Amino acid sequence: MTSRSTQTRTRHWWALDPAGSLVGLAFAVLSITPSLLPRPAVLQGALAGISFAVGYLLGAVVWALVRRLLWRGGTVPPFRPGWWFVYAAIWVAAILGLSALALDWQNDVRGLVAMPPLDGVNVTGFLLSFLLLAVLLLAAGKATASMFGHLRRRIGAVLATAASAIVVVAVVGGLVFAAVVGVDRIYLARNALPDAEVAEPTSDFHSAGEASSIAWESLGRHGANFVGGGPTAAEITQLTGAPALEPIRVYAGLESAPSIEERADLVVAELERTGAFERSVLVVATATGSGWLEPQTVDALEYLHGGDTAIAAMQYAYTPSWVSFVFDPDAPVGAARALFEAVEQRWLQLPVDERPLLVSYGLSLGAHGSQAVFADLEDVRARTDAAMFVGSPNGSSLWRSLQAARDADSPAWQPVLDAGREVRWMSRAGDEDLLTGPWEQPRVLYLQHANDPVTWLSPELLFRSPEWLESAQRSSDVSASMRWIPVVTGLQVTVDMLGGEAVPAQHGHNYGDVVVTGWRQVTGDAALSPEAIERIQAEIETYAPISSYTE
Template sequence: MPVGEQRIVRRLPSWSALVGAVLFYCLSFTPSLLPGPWLLQAAAGAITAFFGYGLGAFFGMVARRCGLLPSPAVRRAGWWLLAVVGGGSVVAITAWSVRRQGDLRRAVGLDPRIGWWQWALVLPVALLLGALLVLAARGVRLGTRTLREVLGRAVPGWAAAAGAAALAVVLVTGFVQGFLLRALLGAAERGAALTDRSTSPGTVRPELPTLSGSPESHESWDSLGKKGRDFVGRAPTAAQISAFTGRPAKDPVRAYVGLRSGEGVGLTDPERVLKERALRAVAELDRAGGFQRKVLALLVGPTPDNPLRTVITDGRAPGSPVWRPVYQDGRTVRFAQQTSDFTVPDAPRPQPRVVYLQNGSDPVVWWEPALIWSRPAWLNGQRAHDVSPTMRWYPLVTFWQVTFDLTASEAVPDGHGHRYRRMPIEAWARIVPPDGWTPQDTERLVAYLGEQP
């Protein structure tokens, strides 16, 4: 192997690359939506620093190509400055993150105390992961250079360079989207499904045809997963509802499609899989008789690609925040995170009624690729009560922060992250209250459901 090719992998990092890595590593510790475990923060720091390393290396290369080379004395001073200031900043920001995590945990109702010994491991683990990412990137560069030399024997130099560059772009894009991003999103999904194949004590397969997983359902009991089995297996009967309300009632309709729904149909593309699940959910709701009921409304923790929500949010009244938009004076649609949000604005609401429940700190609601290059509206102006006032948007950095937040979106108390327990009860009471229903009835129902396993 030529010496030049060996140096691609073995050479020491440049000053500009390390400056970029240090800067982005420090930015990765700035406040995000949710607190996270130390290992997650180490991974976030490593990946963010890796991108900073790449940007710094790029600008350093441009400077060298332009002949902007400092004198040896200046270079030595720069290395000393980086060692002292950069090294000190990395250690200080890692130590400071313990306090920052405590503040985030306190904001969502968790014990702010965390173990120092765990967070002492953040820096060494981040260094190891970052080094592995740099080695992988250098391996890609070495491979593309080798390919360019091989192609150069058969095609003009410009064509060989273009082909090698195209391959590098494909490999890097595939690495980011197919490995880093997909791995993180997969971790978030797996984190929510660690006990997916288990069943909570006291939960049994329903017999009512209006419930998914029943003998008449298109969805098998096993395919629902733990969350789905809890959702349908604990559904009250008409008799139980009547005993609570003192009025005649119908058996509830509960349709659910699990992560393992439709296994064996041969779909591998994520978008097609999601579309198939959505179609199965609609079919199951139709089978159970959901479309024959008078009320079908409530949307909990919607994602940014929800087209109806996008139209409503974009058409909100001037001055209303994106996390609680006011649309057409609240006549038809309202957004809420807390009970008090239902009175914003204080205007009458005729039927039909639609309610979106979205927590200000829910990364499922706010994650989108546009975070890479544009400041999100939910960080502008008035913020939701559980979003840190010190959180700032940084290109690329905030995208990775919210991506990592996805993996911990349910590891917080009710009313934060992607945890919605009480508010759906409040929402239904606002959307379609039974005759004579009072706030005391809502509290009684909340207490009753809170006693259930």
């Protein structure tokens, strides 16, 4: 007669662990609850699949430990075949029952970000992505467990653990390497040429122009878009009704020079050539991971100051910010520091009363790099005349220290520090009037949304409830139905980050609607009339079409 333990060891490889299946089901169901931003059905299915796999692993491990503790040397109570029919019925009931609830939740979140409601749930898209990911992850986990079981019977538990770990690391490492190579090739090809509508500049005030030592072909896609775009002096005058200069735009691509130090020196040489140190405002900008500078922000500055500006930047990668951050987190920091210090060194050589305003700026991963240049808030204000950091990632040390030091009665999503005397936070136009006390020069400004997943995604979100979800801290832009769930909320906000820019302005990772106000707060403007400011605002708001991510 075959014992229960033998039956357990020889069961088919495709058999599911009952406890793991239950916990996986719970995690998958919980992943459908609302988070910061709307999610399309396909990505919701992928999120549910990953959540199911994580829950399955946790449930299976815990159940294995319980079996060892409670039934050591004894018989484990059997799970009868009928259990799986009950389990399948639970899944059907969950899908049917949650469809309407999920639609309500998603429409609640869509309403909060000014998006139209959905009429129904795309169950097919959800199920396809869910099943694909869940099956793949379960198969990978079972293959690993099966390998460990075979090795343990042959060489013992200790050696089997070591050998299994080596194999898993090798396989995962190989897959990651293949993915990195694939992503690298895709974005390397995209980096080669500018957008079709962008022409090589002829202005002497732009890098790659006729007198520039920087070759057009060396700039990369986003660098070429930057120096080949932007308003001309005539266009600025037409919009504002005031005289204007030709704005200066300087940029060095990855191919412009072999090292970040050489690229930084090349940028300074270009600033010298174009007369940038004679302008009123000089911005040292840190690009995003792909080398992109947001047109809304840079154009807004040039309109506000009648082109009496110079913007300097350089490329440190050509992959999206999340790829650059995961695989080379030091790149934006090193590039930002090299560029700022090179510009600062030359700027300090000028007579104090002849220096332009020196401004530090960065968006997203660029904000992370720009902040890392400085030791603390005092250092920012000692070395710049203004700073604006937009959509700061959660891991930025300066941002975290300022958030932690904020006044006790201010919420995490819109902090107040020392009554706003040195640094302030804004989310939308009108926030500049919330604090009435003095804001001393030099001014530091953070643009920050309560539902920007880039800002709120952190490792702690996996195991600790964030303060921005507490009732006294929660913003009206965050769904009242959103609740912190261990592990699941971290996965949800990770998925939200993928669509952080696929929502209208004033929400998510979009800040184009508030950059005009932001620049005016930290750098002023060229004494423009209120009507001219309104025209600039209207122009900038036309820049950002919304992608189809959540449609």
